[in-house]
Amino acid sequence: MTIERDATAAGSGQSATETFQKKARENAGQADPARVSAVAKDALAALHDVIRRHQVTYAEYDALKSWLIRVGQDGEWPLFLDVFVEHVVEDVANADRKGAKGSIEGPYYVPGAPEFTGEGTLPMRDSEAGTPFLFQGTVTGLDGTPIEDAVVDFWQADDAGYYSQFAPGLPEWNLRGVCRTAADGTFKIHTIKPAPYMIPHDGACGALIEAAGWHPWRPAHLHLKVSAPGRQLITSQLYFSGGDYVADDVAQAVKPDLVLHPTPVVSGQGEQVTYDFALDPA
């Protein structure tokens, strides 16, 4: 049997590529040629400028070509783009919001996780490792009015930093779930605290990180999409105060508003936190 330790860059990269291609087909549309030209021209001009500024040699140009080819062969385009580029796209997309802050989606969202209403426990293994964690809060409008039947679509890595459906050996929906809010707008999600996540280091992204002397870590994080009819969906991530890499995320996706301050649970084991989401009108 494959166990999650056997996860490889090629394995998770391939799944991330397939997941993205399924999603991208639904989004397919015709781009305006003037817009394509303006953005592509500026992107190329930025690259030309880097080559001039750093006096890039033919040897370095060939190394770049080999590396770009390898990113594709390893299926790491979703990983590379989500780690090194998406945070700026997210900033631009959500700049005008007044409510809950967003963060990058990353490559590991899968729609269709098991649902519950009000309070529930994410699907997990009997022996799921990690500190028990209660994540609770209220979904409201910008004026603070609670929203019933709002959707909190939640996914996270396990205590070893692996995502179900992308690392082998995990149950299909492990640590993924959709919580619909109760009549008073509240949600209570019982889970475990995830571990910091190391982006796969045995493929092209790892080769770049090693060659540049960077580190491959993201701080431990929870992923969410919160939505309700008539409101803008917000995609976000939440981090843990004092955790490793919170101040040094390889994906640059941490914002002060997204850092949780959990406390020990009153009775029993584990930690809990309350975090509310105010949704902007659509």
Ligand code: DHB
């Ligand atoms: C990647 C993984 C994540 O869990 C995430 O939140 C963002 C990016 C990645 O491997 O690209």
Ligand code: FE
């Ligand atoms: Fe993640």
